[in-house]
Amino acid sequence: MKLRNKEGGFKLTFDNYIKISNKDITPSYEELESKLKTALTNLDLNIKFFKSLSWGKFNDELCKLVDSSNFDEITDLNLVCGVKGFYIMVLDDYCQIYIGIAKNIRRRIREHWSTQIPLNKLVVKHLQDNRLSIDSFRELDTTRIFVRPCPECDFDNYPLISGNLEDQLIRQFPSDYCMNKSYGGWSLKEILEAKERRKKALESISSDYE
Template sequence: MIIRHFGVNIKDKPDGLKLTRDNYIKVNNKTYSNVSIDRINKHKEDCLFNYDLNMRYFRLLSKQDFNKELINFISKNESFKEVSDLAPFSNVSGYYIMVFDEYSQAYVGQSSKIKERIQSHWSKQKDFDRLIFGGKENSILSIDSFRAYDTTRIFVSPTTESLELEDDFINLFNKKYILNRTKGGALSGLIEAITNRKVRDL
């Protein structure tokens, strides 16, 4: 079934278009066929422990303060405009902010194809072995664990200039409201991502 969300088509998922504890983890049996059941179950346990910590953390945040933070950011960065339709941003380069009002969180990204990039966030299921990035006590939930209906607002800043400001935009937010798990900008690989990993006290 095809559903319209922010002006574009997305596929409905059998387990829903909002993140839940039940759809958070998906294990590909073929990929992990050589991994012991005990090891898989231990990692599931750790992932759910981290999920629960993150959800508790979100519940403690003030939605009013989060909205003030977002308004403050937009007032200082007027190139970002709220959009309700992503269709005009197909193959358009620039920055974007995905807002998750239920969780008082935002994600700052950059792409040469804004619409397509946001749709890819919605369609992905984060790999089982990458759900935790850091320790189970401090790992931030991945943007690719959230689902289409979790995104409640989108702001975009199209530009044809080189995309070098993502990390600056991330750092303008109070870190307690940001889902980015590493610094912004192009990273050369996993080692650089780990070196620049962002964690939070959950």
């Protein structure tokens, strides 16, 4: 299908990660400059973290999830136009996946690709804890797509029912390789342990930004 190009190309780069709008312009140039520096530092930190991961281990975990949860790979989004269910967006170059659920899988994936995140939402306080959003990436960053139609999914009671199923899938995948920020269904102990593992993995990478 014809891709909807966000300004700046079909893949994420340091040049197209941020788009400054009129809302970002403040009376203080220093404040704007500080926000830009923080956002780009977070991007750089995450990219370096992705590069430290093993694609082989990542792919092994992906194959396990796909096989155990009955996902099928598709190469034509038109096949899931109007189809509700689960989807997995794979970013092989970054050893990352994103697991989602939607009433219309085709439309939701295209929304991920076309969204430009405002600068204020890219600025974070704790760099070691922050993950990039799937919406920061672009069409050609997604290298594979897997789907599992779910006609019985109850969106009227989401997230009580459908959301719990999504959480179960997220919990099956190692957090280092998963872009989902939700910890739904996890105990407080599991959340803290996952954050601590990521923090330790990033300590040596982030030391340059202290």
